[in-house]
Amino acid sequence: MRVPLSWLREYVDLPAGETGRDVAAKLVDAGLEVETVEQLGAGLKGPLVVGQVLTIEELEGFRKPIRFCTVDVGQANGTGEPQEVVCGARNFAVGDKVVVVLPGAVLPGDFAIASRKTYGKTSHGMICSGEELGMGDDGTHGIIVLPHEHEVGTDAIELLQLVDEVLDIDITPDRGYCMSMRGVAREAATAYGLPLRDPALLDVPAPNSYGYLVKIDDPAGCDRFTARTVTGLDPEARSPIWLSRRLQKAGMRPISLAVDITNYVMLELGQPLHAYDRSRIDGAIGVRRAEQGEKFTTLDGVKRTLDAEDLVITDNSGPIGLAGVMGGANTEIADSVTDPETGRVTGTTDVVIEAAHFDAVSISRTARRLKLSSEASKRFERGVDPQAAAAAAQRTVDLLVLVAGGTAEAGVTDLIAPGAPRTIAMSADHPDRVAGMDYGRETVVRRLQEIGCDVYGQDELVVTVPSWRPDLAEPNDLAEEVIRLEGYGNLPSTLPQVPSGRGLTARQQLHRRVGRALAGAGYVEALSYPFLGEGVFDQLQLAADDAARRVVKLVNPISDEEPALRTTLLPGLLNALRRNDSRGSHDLALFETGSVFLAGPQPGVAVRLPVDRRPTDEEIATLDAALPAQPRYAAVVLAGAREQAGWWGKGYPAGWADAVQAARSLAVEAGAELTVRQGRYGPWHPGRCAELLVTLDGVETVIGHAGELHPRVVKAMGLPARTSAMELDLDRLAAAGGEALRAPRISSFPVATQDVALIVDASVPAAAVEDALRSGAGELLESLRLFDVFTGEQVGEGKKSLAYALRFRATDRTLTAEESTAARDAAVALAGERTGAVLRGV
Numbered sequence: 001m002r003v004p005l006s007w008l009r010e011y012v013d014l015p016a017g018e019t020g021r022d023v024a025a026k027l028v029d030a031g032l033e034v035e036t037v038e039q040l041g042a043g044l045k046g047p048l049v050v051g052q053v054l055t056i057e058e059l060e061g062f063r064k065p066i067r068f069c070t071v072d073v074g075q076a077n078g079t080g081e082p083q084e085v086v087c088g089a090r091n092f093a094v095g096d097k098v099v100v101v102l103p104g105a106v107l108p109g110d111f112a113i114a115s116r117k118t119y120g121k122t123s124h125g126m127i128c129s130g131e132e133l134g135m136g137d138d139g140t141h142g143i144i145v146l147p148h149e150h151e152v153g154t155d156a157i158e159l160l161q162l163v164d165e166v167l168d169i170d171i172t173p174d175r176g177y178c179m180s181m182r183g184v185a186r187e188a189a190t191a192y193g194l195p196l197r198d199p200a201l202l203d204v205p206a207p208n209s210y211g212y213l214v215k216i217d218d219p220a221g222c223d224r225f226t227a228r229t230v231t232g233l234d235p236e237a238r239s240p241i242w243l244s245r246r247l248q249k250a251g252m253r254p255i256s257l258a259v260d261i262t263n264y265v266m267l268e269l270g271q272p273l274h275a276y277d278r279s280r281i282d283g284a285i286g287v288r289r290a291e292q293g294e295k296f297t298t299l300d301g302v303k304r305t306l307d308a309e310d311l312v313i314t315d316n317s318g319p320i321g322l323a324g325v326m327g328g329a330n331t332e333i334a335d336s337v338t339d340p341e342t343g344r345v346t347g348t349t350d351v352v353i354e355a356a357h358f359d360a361v362s363i364s365r366t367a368r369r370l371k372l373s374s375e376a377s378k379r380f381e382r383g384v385d386p387q388a389a390a391a392a393a394q395r396t397v398d399l400l401v402l403v404a405g406g407t408a409e410a411g412v413t414d415l416i417a418p419g420a421p422r423t424i425a426m427s428a429d430h431p432d433r434v435a436g437m438d439y440g441r442e443t444v445v446r447r448l449q450e451i452g453c454d455v456y457g458q459d460e461l462v463v464t465v466p467s468w469r470p471d472l473a474e475p476n477d478l479a480e481e482v483i484r485l486e487g488y489g490n491l492p493s494t495l496p497q498v499p500s501g502r503g504l505t506a507r508q509q510l511h512r513r514v515g516r517a518l519a520g521a522g523y524v525e526a527l528s529y530p531f532l533g534e535g536v537f538d539q540l541q542l543a544a545d546d547a548a549r550r551v552v553k554l555v556n557p558i559s560d561e562e563p564a565l566r567t568t569l570l571p572g573l574l575n576a577l578r579r580n581d582s583r584g585s586h587d588l589a590l591f592e593t594g595s596v597f598l599a600g601p602q603p604g605v606a607v608r609l610p611v612d613r614r615p616t617d618e619e620i621a622t623l624d625a626a627l628p629a630q631p632r633y634a635a636v637v638l639a640g641a642r643e644q645a646g647w648w649g650k651g652y653p654a655g656w657a658d659a660v661q662a663a664r665s666l667a668v669e670a671g672a673e674l675t676v677r678q679g680r681y682g683p684w685h686p687g688r689c690a691e692l693l694v695t696l697d698g699v700e701t702v703i704g705h706a707g708e709l710h711p712r713v714v715k716a717m718g719l720p721a722r723t724s725a726m727e728l729d730l731d732r733l734a735a736a737g738g739e740a741l742r743a744p745r746i747s748s749f750p751v752a753t754q755d756v757a758l759i760v761d762a763s764v765p766a767a768a769v770e771d772a773l774r775s776g777a778g779e780l781l782e783s784l785r786l787f788d789v790f791t792g793e794q795v796g797e798g799k800k801s802l803a804y805a806l807r808f809r810a811t812d813r814t815l816t817a818e819e820s821t822a823a824r825d826a827a828v829a830l831a832g833e834r835t836g837a838v839l840r841g842v
Contacts, residue, residue: 003184004249005165011185011197020165026191031484032178033170040134040249041163043110048128048162049076050146050154051083051100053092059119065090066119069127073100074153077124086123091142099128099144099156108134133162136248147238161245174471176382180270183468190450190485200269200391202398211413212352213284221311222287222323223417224357226389229278229409230400233258235336235347237404252375258333258351261399263375270468271355271384271392272376274313274321276331278350283316285352287323294319298326298372310366311358323356324363324380325372351400355393357386360470385468390414422465426475428458431482436492439482447482507632510734511593513669514634521665523591523636528572530594531562536571539716540683548682550599552628565597565628569635570683570727574717577637581720587640588720589654591662593730598629633704635727636662639720656688659706659726663692666728671737676767681705683713683725692728694736703736704728747811751782752820756828757803757840759795764835766802772837773804776830780815780823782807801840 005020014023024034051071059066067090070082077083083100092098102125105113111132115124129143130136150159157163169178177183182199189196212227239247239260247254250267254260262273276285290296290306296319297303306312306319313321313328320328336347364381367373397408428441445455452466465472472478483491504512515525537549551564566572569592577588604626609615615623638654645651660676667674672694679691679702689707693700706726714723760769766786774784788803795801806827808820831837 001169001171001179001184002249002251003167003169003181004246005167006161007181007246007249008167008185008188011181011199012189012192012194014188014192014194020167023188024167027167027169027184027187029487029489030187030191031488032175032184032187033172034167035170036168038166038168040166041108041157043106044108044134044157044162045106046155046157047076047102047105048133048156049073049100049102050150050152050156050159051098051127052152053094053096053098054082056094059086059121062119064088068119068121071098071100071127072152073102074151076100076153077102083124084122085125085127086118086121087127087143089127089129089143092127092145097146097148097150097152099133099146099160101126101128107132130248133160135160135162135245136253146241160241161249164249166249171382173382176379176470177270177385177468179379179382180266181268182388183270186452199395200385200388202391202394204390204394205410205412207412207414208410211411214413214415215284215286216415216417217286217288218311219417221289221359221362222356223359223419224386224389225285225287225413225415226353226355226393227285227413228353228355228393228397229350229411230353230397230404230406231278231350231409233349233351233400233404233406235349236345240403243399243403256333256335257404258348258400261396261403262353265392265395265399266375266379269385269388269392269395270379271388272324272379273392273396274327274354274376275333275396276320276327276352276354277333277348278352279348280331281315281320281352285320285354286314287356288312288314290319296322297329298322299329299332300326301329304370304372307366307369309362310369311362313354321354322366322370322372324358325367325370325377326374349406353393353396355389355396357384357389383468383470387467421467422473424463424465424472424475424478426461426463426478428461430475431479434476434479435483436494437486437490439486443486444482447485448478450485451481453478507731507734510670510730510737511632514593514666514730515591517665517669518591518634518636518662521589521662522642523589523662526573526576526590526592527594528569528576528592529558529562530566530572530597531557531559532564532566532571533562534564539713540568540570541710541713542682546682547598552597552599567596567598568727569594569596569633570637570725573635573637574719574723574725577639577720577723578718581639586720587642587644587654589636589638589642589658591634591636593632593634595630596633598631600628604628631729631731633727634666634730634733635725637723637725639723653722654724655722656685656690656707656724659708659724660690662726663690663704663706663728666730666733667694667737670730670733672733673736674733675700675771676706678765679705679707683709685710692726694733696732696736701732703732745811747809749810749812749814752808752815752817754806754808754820754824755803756806756824757788757801758828758831758837759799759801759840760835760837762791762798762800764837769802769831769835769837770804772831772834773806773827776827777806777808777823778826780808780810780819781827782809795840802837 020037024037027034051073054070054072057068059068067087069085069087071085073083101113103113103115115122127143171178186196212229214225214227216222216225237257239254239257243260243264244254252263258275262275266272289308290310290312292308294306295303296306311323312319313323320331334348336345338345358380360381360383363377367377400406401408428444431444432439448455448463454464456462463478542548548567551567553564557563573590573592577590580588606626607622609619638658641651642654642658643651664674675693677691679689680686684705684707689705691702692704693702704727708724785805787805790801806824808815808823
């Protein structure tokens with residue numbers, strides 16, 4: 001809602017020195033959202049005057065039509081002689097009154113005016129359009145042509161009200177009454193503690209039996225309909241400058257007199273109106289629901305198909321208006337037309353004014369379904385004062401009679417559905433308890449009366465809500481009004497007491513350690529949306545019965561292409577990797593930790609929890625049981641070079657081993673023993689896939705996979721060649737870790753290193769040999785590392801040599817050679833027993 005300050009001052013006697021920013025600050029304190037304060041005419045400097053065109057000479061030989069004009073500007077130029085001006089516009093003629101800016105003036109945008117030679121003539125100034133003066137579009141895109149009654153030499157800055165301040169207010173859905181000058185003026189009057197001159201306080205004649213006939217078939221959709229008739233309008237009448245300028249400042253384009261007046265009254269009182277050409281109405285006006293599939297052409301020329309829920313205005317011929325949204329083309333006010341032979345002007349002379357109150361929900365649904373948001377529908381769906389209809393109709397009639405010379409017919413139609421004012425019972429100290437402040441009964445009553453409420457009672461108040469505040473429905477709404485008018489800034493600020501001894505949970509600490517560990521290893525965290533489309537499972541080559549395909553679908557997804565909650569982190573990470581690769585970043589290592597959503601065998605049905613009390617433990621448990629499991633996963637993806645080449649040596653590409661190592665680093669952070677075995681699952685290459693296992697309750701459990709992605713997955717998803725990935729269940733990994741991590745004991749004694757090379761069958765996993773060596777070496781073993789794998793004739797066909805470095809250390813003494821050798825031999829013996837390994841060279 002754009003509010004010109006000059007217009008606002010008509011209803012509230014604001015202090016003379018108050019600027020737009022001062023008023024905006026007061027309104028913000030009262031709870032309105034003032035977005036900007038626009039300074040109209042900033043930098044504008046005269047002379048800018050009314051002139052009369054004396055002569056027009058058409059200049060030939062140029063690409064576009066150019067006119068050399070002489071204009072009478074009175075004594076504004078200091079000489080009284082006609083002013084010579086070059087102009088390219090063609091919407092004016094000799095004798096017309098126009099706006100002329102003279103040399104020395106400055107127009108908006110710091111555009112200085114001076115005499116200059118152009119098109120072979122010297123132009124001493126400029127004939128102005130509305131856009132050049134910062135007035136906005138008046139629909140003509142041409143020169144301003146003024147009414148003839150304005151004298152030559154009159155100051156056009158004052159005449160056109162070019163200097164003003166406009167407050168742009170964002171009206172929230174619950175403050176629909178502020179979509180009018182009347183509503184904003186009421187808030188300003190309350191904020192300044194000044195009286196309000198209510199523009200709706202008009203003498204309105206009582207309804208009578210000889211008004212225009214109106215029939216309402218749906219009182220629930222239309223509970224009030226006021227109709228007035230004005231005849232004998234002058235078809236040549238135009239909107240006066242003051243009315244057009246107010247519309248332009250409020251952000252509306254002047255169209256025609258009748259339409260401009262209805263728009264003006266809507267902005268003034270907040271009541272949308274519509275004017276019908278009486279000669280085009282066939283019989284009585286009716287209000288009903290549309291027939292399913294009924295056709296109707298609106299004012300914008302679009303033929304629309306109506307729904308049975310739409311509310312329409314009708315006559316004997318059918319719909320003539322879409323109630324509360326837009327009028328119909330079949331009863332549109334006719335533009336004035338001049339007969340070129342007789343000079344007679346014809347147009348609409350008799351109009352019927354509609355001021356009605358419609359159901360907010362019905363209007364909102366119609367406007368949204370038809371994608372036809374109008375100034376009227378914006379107001380109706382936020383709530384319009386039903387008691388303002390008669391005053392708005394009367395104000396429209398008065399303006400039509402005043403400006404267009406019409407005659408108001410004596411007939412008045414005002415149909416009102418039975419109803420009673422809304423009342424709310426509230427304790428006088430309820431706002432005190434809500435705000436935590438002691439306002440007192442007198443303050444509560446005074447503030448409620450300021451917003452238009454009638455208040456009765458002492459300790460228990462009975463509050464009658466004003467008709468323009470449909471948002472006030474319960475005691476808390478009234479408490480909010482008291483609090484905002486007393487000032488949100490005056491509410492006490494109390495910080496909550498943080499209980500001592502509570503920090504991050506063990507789960508949160510693990511998540512942070514995991515993030516730090518992966519970041520330290522060169523991975524970059526990527527956060528993706530938790531949504532996916534089911535087609536990605538085919539790209540990942542998951543089996544048809546894979547549990548990951550059982551997804552939870554959203555009722556109102558952000559995107560129809562991704563309607564389900566994710567069951568794996570890989571799609572989001574791989575999309576991020578592909579996007580970065582396509583933009584030139586080819587060496588990538590990304591990670592993410594986040595929740596996935598695993599649906600149960602049967603879909604759960606969530607219960608609706610009560611809002612008037614605390615839910616019981618059983619109700620909360622029932623709701624939890626209906627929710628999908630939401631474990632936290634960790635995943636990494638890699639592509640390109642893992643180590644760049646340089647003067648220090650050769651680099652190496654990222655591969656499956658890096659993905660496995662990422663899983664091992666997470667296991668270290670969780671304090672869990674991670675078993676790595678050859679596996680086969682979905683998106684991973686069958687020969688380069690590792691299965692990640694931990695022991696839970698004495699049972700080995702698969703918690704994830706790591707390795708290189710299958711070439712078909714890489715091709716389907718558009719990924720770089722040899723892309724690798726790892727994903728595991730972080731919650732299960734944490735459960736396998738048990739208690740909190742303990743700091744390692746550092747021994748001050750030297751380490752003893754023993755290297756062994758074992759020959760095993762090629763089919764024996766290195767992890768199995770490693771497990772056997774670790775178990776056989778006992779407590780003295782500090783670390784075990786595979787540093788070489790060899791195959792060839794020296795070890796025999798179908799065999800491979802695995803070389804390990806074993807580090808032994810004691811915490812209380814220096815180990816002897818015999819002790820470290822014995823530990824090594826024990827490790828080799830157990831490896832031979834379990835895997836058939838033999839020492840190489842024996």
